[in-house]
Structure formats: C-alpha cells, structure tokens
Amino acid sequence: MIKKVSVSDLRPQMYIHDLNCSWMSHPFMSNRFMLESERDIEKIIGCGITHVHIDTSLGLDVSEEPGADAAEQARNNKPADVNISLKRSEPKQVPIEEELVRAKKIYEEASTLVNATLQDCRLGKQVELEKLEPVVLDISESILRNPDAIVSLLRIKQADSYTFQHSVAVGTLLISFCRSLKNRSSIEQIGIGGFLHDIGKMKVPEQILNKPGKLDEQEFELMKQHVNYGREIVETIAGISTISLSIVAEHHERYDGSGYPLGLKGDEISLYGQMTSIVDVYDAMTSTRVYHAASEPTEVIKILLDSRGHQFNDKLVQYFIRTVGIYPIGSLVKLESGFLAVVIDQHHEDLLHPRVRIIFNIQTRSYIFPKDFDLSKSNGSHRIVSFENPARWGINPIRYMRL
Numbered sequence: 001m002i003k004k005v006s007v008s009d010l011r012p013q014m015y016i017h018d019l020n021c022s023w024m025s026h027p028f029m030s031n032r033f034m035l036e037s038e039r040d041i042e043k044i045i046g047c048g049i050t051h052v053h054i055d056t057s058l059g060l061d062v063s064e065e066p067g068a069d070a071a072e073q074a075r076n077n078k079p080a081d082v083n084i085s086l087k088r089s090e091p092k093q094v095p096i097e098e099e100l101v102r103a104k105k106i107y108e109e110a111s112t113l114v115n116a117t118l119q120d121c122r123l124g125k126q127v128e129l130e131k132l133e134p135v136v137l138d139i140s141e142s143i144l145r146n147p148d149a150i151v152s153l154l155r156i157k158q159a160d161s162y163t164f165q166h167s168v169a170v171g172t173l174l175i176s177f178c179r180s181l182k183n184r185s186s187i188e189q190i191g192i193g194g195f196l197h198d199i200g201k202m203k204v205p206e207q208i209l210n211k212p213g214k215l216d217e218q219e220f221e222l223m224k225q226h227v228n229y230g231r232e233i234v235e236t237i238a239g240i241s242t243i244s245l246s247i248v249a250e251h252h253e254r255y256d257g258s259g260y261p262l263g264l265k266g267d268e269i270s271l272y273g274q275m276t277s278i279v280d281v282y283d284a285m286t287s288t289r290v291y292h293a294a295s296e297p298t299e300v301i302k303i304l305l306d307s308r309g310h311q312f313n314d315k316l317v318q319y320f321i322r323t324v325g326i327y328p329i330g331s332l333v334k335l336e337s338g339f340l341a342v343v344i345d346q347h348h349e350d351l352l353h354p355r356v357r358i359i360f361n362i363q364t365r366s367y368i369f370p371k372d373f374d375l376s377k378s379n380g381s382h383r384i385v386s387f388e389n390p391a392r393w394g395i396n397p398i399r400y401m402r403l
C-alpha cells in the first residue's frame with residue numbers, strides 16, 4: 001500500500017515510493033529506494049522535504065516495529081541494487097589503441113552471452129543473473145581504462161540479429177553514461193537492465209519483430225507489449241534489482257508523457273528509465289535495420305537536442321552527449337583543408353577537437369596514406385567543417401579504426 005507519511009516517521013527498512021520532489025533536488029539516484037540507514041533519513045530531511053510516500057508492500061509500515069518478521073520481509077523485498085559497488089580494483093587509464101584489442105574481446109564475449117540469454121528466454125528458460133554480472137564488470141573496467149574504446153565498437157553491427165546487438169549496445173552505453181554521471185554505485189544493475197531491456201521482444205512473434213516494413217496499427221500494439229512481457233520475465237529473475245526492473249519497464253516512457261505503456265511523465269519515470277530512453281533511441285537510430293538505414297550519430301544527436309525538454313530530460317541529453325561526444329569515434333568528417341577524416345579519439349575536455357585519421361583528398365578524389373592528426377593541437381588548418389555520410393563517399397570508417 002502507498003502511504004503519505006511525515007519525514008519524522010521515517011525509519012530504516014521503509015521503502016520510499018516517492019520523495020515528492022524532482023530527482024534533481026535530492027542526492028539519491030532514484031525517487032524509489034529502500035531506506036538503508038538513519039543517514040538516508042537525514043539526507044531527506046536535509047533537502048527540506050516534509051512528507052514522502054512509502055510503499056508498505058516493499059518495506060516497513062509506520063505502525064510496524066522492525067521485529068523479526070517485518071525485518072525479514074523488508075530484507076526479502078530489499079532491492080539488490082542498494083550500494084553495491086564494483087568488486088574489483090580500479091584499473092589504470094590507457095590510450096584507446098591499447099584498449100581496443102581488449103575491448104573487442106570483451107564486446108564479443110558480451111555479445112555471445114546476451115545472445116544466448118535472449119535465445120534461452122525464447123525457449124522459456126530462466127535468466128541467470130550470475131552469468132551476466134561478470135561481463136558488466138568487464139565492460140565497466142574497459143570504460144575505466146579508456147572511455148571510448150568499447151563504445152566505438154558499438155558502431156560495428158550487422159543488419160541481422162538486431163535485438164541482441166542492440167541489447168549489448170544499450171547496456172554498454174548505459175554503463176558509460178553512468179560513468180560520466182559519476183554514479184558508481186549502480187553500474188552492475190544498470191548494465192544488466194540494459195542487456196535485458198528488450199527481453200520481452202522474445203515473446204513477440206518473429207514475423208512482427210523482423211518485418212521488413214512499417215508495422216500496421218495492430219502489429220505496433222503487439223510490438224508495444226514487449227515492455228509488459230519484459231517486466232513479467234524480469235520480475236521472475238532471482239536477485240534482480242529495482243534499477244534493472246525500472247529500465248525494462250520504463251525505457252519507452254517519455255519525459256512529456258507521450259511514451260508507453262503507462263504514459264508516465266517527468267520524474268514519475270525513474271532516472272534509469274529516463275537515461276535508457278535516450279540511449280535506446282540513440283542506438284536504434286544509429287543502427288541499420290531491415291526497414292531503415294543507420295543515421296549518423298551526429299544527426300541523432302541533433303534530434304536528441306531538438307527533443308530535450310519534450311521527449312527527453314534536458315540535462316540528461318546534455319550529459320549523454322558528453323558521454324558519446326559531439327564527434328563520436330568512427331564518424332566521417334570533412335576538414336577545411338579539403339580532406340576527409342575518420343574520428344579516432346576524442347578529448348573529453350575538448351569535444352570539438354577530436355583526434356582524426358586523414359584518409360581522403362576531396363579535390364583529387366583519391367585516398368591518401370592515412371595520417372593521424374590531433375585537432376586540439378592544430379592551428380586551425382584542419383578544422384572540421386561538416387559531417388559526411390560515409391555511404392555517399394563509399395567509405396567504411398570502421399576500416400580505418402585499425403582494430
């Protein structure tokens with residue numbers, strides 16, 4: 001039962017259902033969480049909040065003493081996401097060239113694992129969380145060693161087997177997004193949520209899932225059901241966290257209330273749901289599908305910028321762009337000097353001036369011996385003037401990333 005209570009009645013092991021304020025106004029990662037200690041209550045009071053809503057089905061009630069039964073109930077319902085930190089020591093930062101080879105192996109392992117998980121689900125088998133957790137940590141460590149290496153590999157996708165590749169990409173981008181938000185405590189749960197966010201599609205008939213054309217109204221309604229199917233599947237996974245669950249349940253909600261399945265609005269959507277909606281759209285639009293060609297990351301960034309404050313949370317869009325960069329690695333750009341170049345690395349403190357590999361002379365329409373150039377150190381002679389569509393030039397930028 002949801003109950004409004006005064007903050008003076010709060011005790012550890014109560015489950016906060018709503019803090020009744022924007023998540024930007026409090027220090028917690030979600031509006032919904034288990035009160036772990038008196039310190040959590042002090043933080044709520046410190047924000048000037050006078051009343052909150054608690055969920056008595058997930059934690060203690062006001063009248064309940066924290067006796068054995070109640071404490072046991074709270075423990076059983078306790079989201080596994082609270083304060084779980086990375087279990088390995090922090091790795092040292094390395095250049096992208098050094099991390100790419102290792103990142104490729106991790107990405108391939110993640111792909112194999114997520115593909116097997118989704119296939120198992122199609123066959124009605126239980127998802128085993130323990131299998132997914134180590135690969136989330138591997139990805140997280142790769143991002144710590146170099147924030148761009150594994151993210152740049154997400155651009156390499158085949159048009160078939162879209163759902164699992166998209167699931168790996170969303171998980172990876174969410175981990176990276178989390179890192180750039182300096183949120184370290186929930187990375188495992190967020191990565192798992194990303195991997196499983198579309199698991200409900202395994203219950204959608206394949207002819208609809210892979211239809212090479214626009215879905216009609218009835219088919220689209222069926223497709224939308226994947227969110228409810230996903231929530232039902234994920235709820236049965238032993239040890240699943242509320243964070244992972246909210247990612248699955250809320251990734252198609254939109255900030256302005258125009259999403260589905262519940263039409264939640266603004267901060268009714270958890271921070272994780274809001275983050276995933278941005279990441280999901282970014283990856284879907286930058287991927288080739290049976291019914292549309294991939295858009296360039298920069299075009300999608302522009303769409304996200306235009307949609308901020310409407311479909312997407314304004315601040316989160318800005319943070320996400322900082323995560324992927326204005327010129328994502330693997331983009332093809334035109335330089336003022338008359339050359340085409342592939343972005344091969346970026347400076348997170350100077351997103352406008354990435355490191356590029358110059359490959360093509362536009363005037364002579366001929367390839368040149370690739371030459372690397374750091375635009376942050378140039379005198380402006382190689383300024384980026386535009387993004388170029390690689391298909392227009394018949395260039396595959398991935399080839400120039402030297403994997």
Ligand SMILES: [Fe+2]
Binds near residue numbers: 197198226251
């Ligand atoms: Fe989805």
